[in-house]
Amino acid sequence: MRYLVIDLGSSSGKIYLARYSEGRKMEMEEIDHFLMNRSQIQGHVATNVFYIYDRILGVLKQLVRKGIQVQAMGIDSWCSDFSIVDMDSGAITLPVFYRDPWTDGYEEKIEKILDYESIYQLTSQRKISNSTLCQLLAYKEEYPRGLKGNKKILFLGDVLMYLFTGNLCSEVSVASYSQLYSTRKEAWEDRMFQIFDIPKGIQPPVARPGTVLGSVRGTLLKAIGAEDIKVVAPAVHDTASAAMAVAAREEENWAFLATGSWFLMSMETEQVADLDQSFRYQLSNTGLAFGKVLLKKNITAMWLVQECKRQWDGMGYNFSYPELAELAEHAEEFYAAIDTEYEGFNHPEDMVEEIRKFLNKTGQKVPKAEEIGQIVRIIYESIAFQSCRALKMLEDTRGQKMDVLYVIGGASRIRLLNQFLADVTGLPVRTGPSEASAMGNALLQAYGMGQIGSEEEMRKVAGNSWEEEEYLPKEHGKWLQQYQKYRGSCIRD
Secondary structure, eight states, rough: EEEEEEEEEESEEEEEEEEEETTTOOOEEEEEEEEEOOOEETTTEEOOOHHHEEEEEEEHHHHHHHTOOEEEEEEEOOOSEEEETTTTTBOOOOOTTTTTTGGTTTHHHHHSSOOHHHHHHHHOOOOTTTOOHHHHHHHHOOOOOTTTEEEEEEEEEHHHHHHSSOOOOEHHHHHHTTTSETTTTTTEOOOOHHHTOGGGGGGGOOEEEEEEEEEOOOHHHHTTTOOEEEEEESSSHHHHHHHHTOOTTSEEEOEEEEEEEEEEEEEEEOOOOOOHHHHHOOOOOOOOOOGEEEEEEEOOOOHHHHHHHHHHHHTOOOOOHHHHHHHHHTTTTOOOOOTOOGGSSSSSOHHOOOOHHHHHHHTTTOTTTTOHHHHHHHHHHHHHHHHEEEEEEEHHHOOOSSEEEEEEGGGOHHHHHHHHHHHHSSSEEEEOOTTHHHHHHHHHHHHTSSSSSSSHHHHHHHHHOOOOOEEOOSSSHHHHHHHHHHHHOEEEE
């Protein structure tokens, strides 16, 4: 069988053609890559779901012209952003992008109604400034009657799959990210809707990953000249899809680090973790495939390098990311360190200068702005420290030490950072697919279509489909000393 995999990131989207081969491998071929189309709509930055929809249709038409038939398709994306579907008129709002300032100040407004510890007890979801809850309240304030009538909320991947099938539902991994869903009860949390005066009628049915949502509408199939195509829900939350591409062994205790602009230190658990402990560490408990729970901690990571690169490009230093990693490899070790979660790093005009200010304020050595390799190494080492800290939080919450750390996603290709992670955690680090969300999406489609029968089989297929690299700790003692120093100088626990 062939599967169409649509993997939507906040800056770009990718479409893959996947095939489950006789060698029990998932073969992936990228066939389209596009920048995310956004528009200013009624004063807000919105994601154009209809552009994405047309782009997918265009790919399907091209495949038909080449004589390639896909049997299924599925869409994963980021979380929080949503459309409102009017079930009477068919009208669909465009999702406002989570970086739009319309949620500014809503954390404080929410806490005046209900404190975040109580929200956590209901939803097991950490405090997020641009959560679905914040966005819904901002929408309701702007459009007081916007949720009245026969309306439903659908998240980005959900609404696109609805456009293809006409069957309306939300997938659990993205629903559980919203601060409106109880991961413990596996249902919408009605008390949140009641407390915040949100109509319960907007709740869609919820489906698990691997659910066949239906066939592509007959009119669409006729328009593109295709035969029946099933739409299978992957884990719509891209990190939850990525989790299924980890080639973990059954006998080991493992965690994984999903890497990108932000890193997510993550564990698969059988149930929601201790709420008091996980709230203290600001961990999230959200839905996974097979009824399991994703326990995770967010870390600001390659965003720091991306923003520095933007400044260096403007200064005429047009280094690629592999070149930046090579420069870092030859820079001085443990020169200085930063708290990657420092609020000044959220959206500075000049990230290089903001890092230099932080180092000066904390009494550390300050490299010049053009000492590019040194600054990148400072960032890499600080990311490794923060990742170790996040892992210890997860281990403490779960009450179990890990045997191995898997690193998946784009930053898994940075060999220097992989070695740093092995050294600071003292664990073997194994790399997984750089396009892990897309791989997990394809695997869950294959599960939904009956080609893969279990989670264990899925992880074996993931291992067959990717050449794993392993990094063993070399200087754990030295890194542990530096980690303790880092916690004392940069972190406010």
